[in-house]
Amino acid sequence: MSPKAACFVVIGNEILSGRTQETNTQVLAHALNNQGIRLAEVRIIPDQREIIITTVSECRARFDFVFTSGGIGPTHDDITTSCIAEAFGVGLVCHEESFQKLKALFKPDAFNETRQRMAWLPEGASPIENSVSTAPGFSLGNVHVMAGVPRIFAAMVQWLVPQLSSGSPLISRTWYAENLYEGEIAQGLTLLQSEFPTIDLGSYPFERQGRHGVALVAKGYDATQVENAGNALQKLIAGTDLLPIEGEPALSEKT
Numbered sequence: 001m002s003p004k005a006a007c008f009v010v011i012g013n014e015i016l017s018g019r020t021q022e023t024n025t026q027v028l029a030h031a032l033n034n035q036g037i038r039l040a041e042v043r044i045i046p047d048q049r050e051i052i053i054t055t056v057s058e059c060r061a062r063f064d065f066v067f068t069s070g071g072i073g074p075t076h077d078d079i080t081t082s083c084i085a086e087a088f089g090v091g092l093v094c095h096e097e098s099f100q101k102l103k104a105l106f107k108p109d110a111f112n113e114t115r116q117r118m119a120w121l122p123e124g125a126s127p128i129e130n131s132v133s134t135a136p137g138f139s140l141g142n143v144h145v146m147a148g149v150p151r152i153f154a155a156m157v158q159w160l161v162p163q164l165s166s167g168s169p170l171i172s173r174t175w176y177a178e179n180l181y182e183g184e185i186a187q188g189l190t191l192l193q194s195e196f197p198t199i200d201l202g203s204y205p206f207e208r209q210g211r212h213g214v215a216l217v218a219k220g221y222d223a224t225q226v227e228n229a230g231n232a233l234q235k236l237i238a239g240t241d242l243l244p245i246e247g248e249p250a251l252s253e254k255t
Contacts, residue, residue: 003167003221004064005040006032009055011070011080012148013046024069024153031157036167036221037065047071052083060087060143065164070148072137074114081138084145085122092120098127098136105134129159168221173230176206176215176249177242185214188236196229198222206249215249 008028014020022044029039040063045051052071059066071080085092099119103111118135121127128137128146132155137146139160146156182203193201199220206213216237218229237244 003036003038003170004165005038006065006067007041007043007059007063008039009059009066009068010042010044010148011047011052011068012044013077015044015070016046023150024148027150027154028067028157028161031161033170035161035164036169037161037164038170038221047077047079049079049083049086052080053087056084056087056143060141064142066143068143068145069153072118072135072145072147074118080145081121084125084138084140084143087143088122088124088140090123090140093123095119095121095125095127095136095138101134128156131155131159168223170219170221171223171226172217172219173226173233173246174215174217174248175230175233175237175244175246176213177237177240177244178211178213178249180214180237180240180242181205182214184240185216185236188239189216192229192232192236195232196220196225199225199229201229201233208249213249 008025010022010024012020015022025042032039043055045055056066056068068080071078082092098121099116102115102119106115121136121138122140125138125140128139128144130136130147130152132152137144137156144160146153182205185203189201189203196218199218202217204215204217206215216233218226218233220226220229234244
């Protein structure tokens with residue numbers, strides 16, 4: 001059975017302008033892989049109401065899971081929460097437990113209206129725990145809304161993803177050889193991909209400290225098929241009269 005598919009919607013003008021580097025995709029992908037959920041698509045969109053609403057509405061209809069990052073803080077451009085509410089056709093309500101947690105975090109004169117806003121969630125949403133700075137994310141239907149700050153995002157992912165319905169985890173086998181060029185194995189790799197249509201086969205050139213070569217990777221959710229495809233990759237490299245070495249080349253540096 002195919003794994004459930006997810007889309008990650010990254011929201012933020014600062015990502016599109018290049019001011020901030022997007023690092024949350026890797027964190028989410030690894031967590032989903034371990035849970036047996038396939039990250040099928042990533043979109044990066046600006047902090048614009050109509051774009052957020054349209055994108056979330058489209059993605060939640062197409063994918064089993066939608067995850068978002070960014071735009072749930074206290075500032076004027078943090079509009080994700082209200083956009084999600086509008087996409088679902090619901091209003092915003094104060095989540096009392098989140099409100100009390102935030103209230104306890106600040107001095108009375110510092111718990112102002114903008115900070116209180118972070119406790120207002122779309123009606124029917126359940127909070128995503130934030131062990132770093134308290135202000136919650138939230139889940140509504142198949143949409144899971146999280147902060148964009150990497151440390152907070154990672155904490156939310158760690159709390160949320162293990163609770164989602166799971167499948168077989170993504171597994172992989174890797175073989176590489178030094179002094180191997182992609183042109184030498186491209187045709188054979190194409191044939192193997194047709195032989196293992198449910199397995200993702202990839203070739204990845206590497207070069208470091210005067211060494212170069214290619215790593216071949218088989219990834220999938222069927223352990224037997226991945227094992228068979230990995231063995232085929234080993235034989236493909238061996239057919240070039242080079243020594244196949246199992247594992248990632250970055251983990252196999254000569255000393």
